[in-house]
Amino acid sequence: MDERAALFELLLRLGDDCLILGHRVSEWCGHAPILEEDLAMPNMGLDLIGQARSLYAYAGEIEGKGRGEDDLAYLRSDREYRNLLLVERPNGDFAHTMLRQLYFAAFMEPYWREMAKSTDATLAGIAGKAVKEMAYHIRHAGEWVIRMGDGTEESARRMADAVEELTIYTDEMFQTDAVTDTLSAAGIAPDPSTLRAEWERTIDMVFTEAKLTLPKYQYPQIGGRAGLHGEEFGHLLSDLQYMQRTYPGMTW
Amino acid sequence: MTQETPLWEVFIRPRNGLSHRHCGSVHAADEVLALQAARDVYTRRGEGLSIWVVRSDQITASDPQTKDETFEPTASKIYRHPTFYEIPDEVGNM
Numbered sequence: 001m002d003e004r005a006a007l008f009e010l011l012l013r014l015g016d017d018c019l020i021l022g023h024r025v026s027e028w029c030g031h032a033p034i035l036e037e038d039l040a041m042p043n044m045g046l047d048l049i050g051q052a053r054s055l056y057a058y059a060g061e062i063e064g065k066g067r068g069e070d071d072l073a074y075l076r077s078d079r080e081y082r083n084l085l086l087v088e089r090p091n092g093d094f095a096h097t098m099l100r101q102l103y104f105a106a107f108m109e110p111y112w113r114e115m116a117k118s119t120d121a122t123l124a125g126i127a128g129k130a131v132k133e134m135a136y137h138i139r140h141a142g143e144w145v146i147r148m149g150d151g152t153e154e155s156a157r158r159m160a161d162a163v164e165e166l167t168i169y170t171d172e173m174f175q176t177d178a179v180t181d182t183l184s185a186a187g188i189a190p191d192p193s194t195l196r197a198e199w200e201r202t203i204d205m206v207f208t209e210a211k212l213t214l215p216k217y218q219y220p221q222i223g224g225r226a227g228l229h230g231e232e233f234g235h236l237l238s239d240l241q242y243m244q245r246t247y248p249g250m251t252w
Numbered sequence: 253m254t255q256e257t258p259l260w261e262v263f264i265r266p267r268n269g270l271s272h273r274h275c276g277s278v279h280a281a282d283e284v285l286a287l288q289a290a291r292d293v294y295t296r297r298g299e300g301l302s303i304w305v306v307r308s309d310q311i312t313a314s315d316p317q318t319k320d321e322t323f324e325p326t327a328s329k330i331y332r333h334p335t336f337y338e339i340p341d342e343v344g345n346m
Binding site: 034035036037039040043139140143144147 | 288
């Protein structure tokens with residue numbers, strides 16, 4: 001596969017993961033269970049949206065067709081988004097949101113750490129900043145998963161439900177294809193499949209304390225990388241894109 | 253709610269060489285979550301290099317009822333203020 005085309009595709013995938021999860025987390029703003037989390041969750045959302053901006057800006061540059069970060073974020077249709085299904089899952093309750101955050105950050109932290117060694121200086125720079133943000137997301141979400149999993153009867157039940165529902169979406173993070181193979185061979189981006197052991201170690205550490213077990217499943221849910229999203233995704237986009245679709249070119 | 257998440261006082265040290273200063277409080281279930289909450293609530297604009305949290309009920313405070321006897325006797329002792337003394341030029345800034 002052509003390296004430049006692969007790089008553009010990868011930047012869209014990563015940018016979409018960050019934007020969509022950042023948007024989901026931002027939906028808690030004003031609705032969090034406690035004031036402290038009402039600030040903590042938008043903080044995490046802004047980390048992710050910041051990463052998305054850098055990735056989209058670079059994607060636009062690599063594509064070379066004059067599209068900028070706003071065009072890529074706001075003016076694509078659902079089938080053109082390449083994010084993981086995990087990150088678009090609805091927030092559910094606080095247990096679902098924290099588990100989703102832990103699952104994603106436990107993957108992205110080692111991913112960005114490897115990416116910091118990339119032969120591509122721009123990607124290495126984005127990674128160097130993002131890795132610290134993801135380390136904090138693991139800590140923040142991990143501590144909550146521990147307290148809910150090993151908390152009251154109700155919190156433990158909610159946490160177990162979240163594990164049951166979300167774990168089938170984690171496999172997609174580690175999948176490889178022509179895009180990841182081309183870029184890992186060129187030393188531009190890490191091979192996601194090599195990060196599974198570290199992800200499992202992180203989750204295992206949290207789950208042991210949280211008295212949770214990682215379920216085995218037969219059929220992973222995949223499709224986001226090919227633009228096949230869940231039915232909730234269209235509603236997410238209608239929220240996210242409303243202003244640009246209604247008032248094209250609007251700035252503020 | 254407040255039983256499960258007691259109040260914690262938050263102290264932030266903005267730079268090396270300065271001391272921690274009280275900046276507010278958070279509710280949290282334990283010390284680890286209190287530190288995280290303090291980080292998320294009070295250091296969003298790069299205010300801090302170090303955070304202390306302490307449970308509010310662990311602080312012993314002076315009694316407002318006794319403020320006259322506690323604080324007023326110092327009011328008449330202006331010679332305790334450093335401005336009372338003339339500082340020789342050689343000393344420079346103090």
